[in-house]
Amino acid sequence: MNSHIPKHVAIIMDGNGRWASMRGLERSKGHQEGTKKLPEIVEGFQKAGVQYLTLYAFSTENWARPKKEVTALMNLLLESIASQLDNLNKNNAKIIHLGDKNSLSKKVQKAINKAETITSTNTGLTLSIAFNYGGRNELIEAIKQIIKDGVNPASINEKLLSNRLYSKDIPDPDIIIRTAGEMRISNFLIWQSAYSEYYFTETLWPDFNKSNIEEALHEYSRRSRKYGAS
Numbered sequence: 001m002n003s004h005i006p007k008h009v010a011i012i013m014d015g016n017g018r019w020a021s022m023r024g025l026e027r028s029k030g031h032q033e034g035t036k037k038l039p040e041i042v043e044g045f046q047k048a049g050v051q052y053l054t055l056y057a058f059s060t061e062n063w064a065r066p067k068k069e070v071t072a073l074m075n076l077l078l079e080s081i082a083s084q085l086d087n088l089n090k091n092n093a094k095i096i097h098l099g100d101k102n103s104l105s106k107k108v109q110k111a112i113n114k115a116e117t118i119t120s121t122n123t124g125l126t127l128s129i130a131f132n133y134g135g136r137n138e139l140i141e142a143i144k145q146i147i148k149d150g151v152n153p154a155s156i157n158e159k160l161l162s163n164r165l166y167s168k169d170i171p172d173p174d175i176i177i178r179t180a181g182e183m184r185i186s187n188f189l190i191w192q193s194a195y196s197e198y199y200f201t202e203t204l205w206p207d208f209n210k211s212n213i214e215e216a217l218h219e220y221s222r223r224s225r226k227y228g229a230s
Contacts, residue, residue, distance in 0.1 A: 004221035006174035008052035009045055012188055015180030015204030028072040033206040035080050044213040046125040052170050053127050056188050060134030074108055081111045092124030098166040099133035135190035138166055167192055175220045179205045197223050
């Protein structure tokens with residue numbers, strides 16, 4: 001694999017609401033438009049040689065948004081799975097969920113489980129959807145599991161904790177991209193991103209395209225990753 005191509009790209013998809021507001025539309029329309037980008041974005045990173053792609057779709061904090069918007073996001077997830085699952089499966093993509101399924105409706109849980117099961121043996125790009133995900137909550141749940149397992153405190157190390165995270169089956173992200181000009185991590189992969197590169201773009205998520213992918217990957221290729229060595 002080309003060392004200048006990241007193995008794992010994670011994206012904080014921001015700007016859907018702003019995109020809609022700029023056009024006098026409801027926020028839900030921005031989320032719908034953002035979801036339409038998925039096939040293009042997956043294809044773009046896959047063709048570039050990226051093996052893992054993680055998308056931050058719904059955070060544990062997003063429950064505080066207006067009920068109408070939350071309901072729209074839940075319905076949008078169901079619609080997206082229904083409309084895009086076949087295509088992702090045909091393209092050999094493997095779908096996994098990152099986050100807490102338990103507080104999601106049975107209908108949403110069933111749809112997520114279906115997507116994971118159908119694509120479980122695929123060997124192409126692994127697409128992780130962080131839905132009802134929060135980095136702090138992830139760490140708390142991992143710690144609870146360690147306590148429940150009765151692990152000797154002297155045996156606790158980074159590997160042991162990492163193996164109890166939602167992301168235990170995928171590598172840490174090499175680069176995290178955030179759209180819409182915001183420069184914060186918003187409780188996203190806070191353990192896994194300890195040595196990740198960050199790339200911020202003013203582009204709103206519904207406008208993010210293959211050109212933006214190329215720009216982000218080019219910027220990554222110019223970075224010198226030292227992992228704290230110097």
